[in-house]
Amino acid sequence: MKRAAILISGGGSNMKALVADMGGDHPCRPCLVASNDPAAGGIAWAKAQGIASAVVDHRPFGRDRAGFETALRAQIDATAPDLILLAGFMRILTPDFIRAYEGRMLNIHPSLLPKYPGLHTHARALEAGDTEAGCTVHEVTADLDAGPILGQARVPVLAGDTEATLAARILVQEHRLYPAVLRRFAQGERGRLDLG
Numbered sequence: 001m002k003r004a005a006i007l008i009s010g011g012g013s014n015m016k017a018l019v020a021d022m023g024g025d026h027p028c029r030p031c032l033v034a035s036n037d038p039a040a041g042g043i044a045w046a047k048a049q050g051i052a053s054a055v056v057d058h059r060p061f062g063r064d065r066a067g068f069e070t071a072l073r074a075q076i077d078a079t080a081p082d083l084i085l086l087a088g089f090m091r092i093l094t095p096d097f098i099r100a101y102e103g104r105m106l107n108i109h110p111s112l113l114p115k116y117p118g119l120h121t122h123a124r125a126l127e128a129g130d131t132e133a134g135c136t137v138h139e140v141t142a143d144l145d146a147g148p149i150l151g152q153a154r155v156p157v158l159a160g161d162t163e164a165t166l167a168a169r170i171l172v173q174e175h176r177l178y179p180a181v182l183r184r185f186a187q188g189e190r191g192r193l194d195l196g
């Protein structure tokens with residue numbers, strides 16, 4: 001059984017989808033939900049499920065990114081995870097942090113990478129007049145949102161879409177894609193999963 005540490009910054013709907021899928025014959029169990037934001041709604045949810053949780057507020061560290069990451073790594077490493085799952089974790093990680101978990105850290109991103117790495121993905125897809133959008137699960141490497149792609153799910157962009165309506169349509173697919181990719185990855189499969 002693999003131990004999965006999940007990193008969030010907000011409501012954690014992807015984290016909930018991942019945890020909901022873990023159980024039975026699933027190759028993973030959650031060992032930690034950690035957040036950089038004390039207000040992250042997902043932390044209270046994890047506690048209520050009896051999952052170990054940790055908050056390392058990034059703000060007192062100011063520009064000391066290394067100090068923040070050292071504190072975060074201490075919390076993560078204390079739970080001896082096999083896998084690190086970024087699920088709406090909104091801090092950019094340094095190469096040192098990424099190197100520590102290389103090959104066992106995944107991220108979900110709300111665009112069809114390599115299109116639109118970084119922020120404001122939905123607005124950028126709408127501005128470009130794209131007819132489809134989606135989400136990507138990829139391995140985390142030192143290049144932002146550019147690690148090997150493990151899976152994608154696509155949705156149509158509809159007339160009248162706003163950032164909010166497009167984001168909501170993609171989020172539904174994120175909740176399908178991330179658990180499906182995690183199952184495969186944890187079993188050693190590295191092929192790409194494409195959901196319609």
Ligand code: GAR
Pocket residue numbers: 008009010011012013014015087088089090108109110118135171174
């Ligand atoms: C999700 O849409 C996820 O893809 C995105 O943040 C949202 C988190 O929602 N992640 C990124 O933009 C990473 N750069 P959640 O907290 O409900 O899972």
